[in-house]
Amino acid sequence: MPASSPSGEVPARSKRADAQRNRQTLLSAAAEVFVASGVDAPIREIAARAGVGMGTIYRHFPTRADLVVAVYRHQVEACAEAGPALLAEADSASEALGRWAALFVDFLVTKHGLANALRSDSGGFDALHAYFLDRLVPVCGELLDAAAAADEIRPDVEAYELMRGIGNLCVGDDDDPRYDPRRLVGVLLDGLRRPQSS
Known part of the structure; x- marks a missing residue:
């Protein structure tokens, strides 16, 4: 107390x-x-x-827009802070990348709804998008670099490129029970992994 x-x-x-x-x-x-x-x-x-x-x-x-913007910033910070923490605790850098990607997918659910909540304030949305890129692209890059340095994934994927790909897979969700973006993001990440030598 x-x-x-x-x-x-x-x-x-x-x-x-x-x-x-x-x-x-x-x-x-x-x-x-x-x-x-x-x-x-x-x-x-x-x-x-x-x-x-x-x-x-x-x-x-x-207002609802105030709440959505605050949640958006809260989730950006949570994703940004999770990257280094996952690298420190995961068994491998590629596992850390996969766990971070799962958090990022959850964040994107909120991000895609933000445009409607802020439809009358495109300048505000643009500023938030810039903040999102400034905070998260370096974190994703750190995870990718660590996994590539450990020879766990191919080294030729850029952070922005991967984040954009994950984002595009999440756009198709739209409450369609036949579509699971998390599964497809998993398939995408599997495609980055180096084959394990027997």
């Missing part, structure tokens, strides 16, 4: 830390709901997942 001042008030720093944690919890819950149900999912579903009232969400994010 945060220490209180002589007047019984919680210090401002603790309040800010609590507010930041609450915001991160909301964004994580919203991201999970958006991945499962799309960006048009009811706010009450997000509130239930986060364990808060709907008023709490509206205090942090007055």
Whole structure:
């Protein structure tokens, strides 16, 4: 429990830390709901997942577009931070790349719905897309370089090229139960792997 001042008030720093944690919890819950149900999912579903009232969400994010943009940035940062962490903990660089690609696919579900949520603000969407590239292309490049250096994948694939390919495979999802972008992304990554010598 945060220490209180002589007047019984919680210090401002603790309040800010609590507010930041609450915001991160909301964004994580919203991201999970958006991945499962799309960006048009009811706010009450997000509130239930986060364990808060709907008023709490509206205090942090007055409009759906505010929430979608915040989730987008939250997921970009999660993907960016996951790359080095996966390289450190996975058994191989190619495994780290595969696990990162799975996170990236989940992120793309939200990204594809963002255009509709921001259709009246194309400049805002363009700025977010630039931010997405600036943060994630170097991370994907680091994963590819590590796997190529370990001779686990072919060395001639660029990060932007791979991310664009994964993105194109995810566009076709559109709630078609016969289409599974994750499976096809797996096939794409299998095509990068070096054959194992017997």
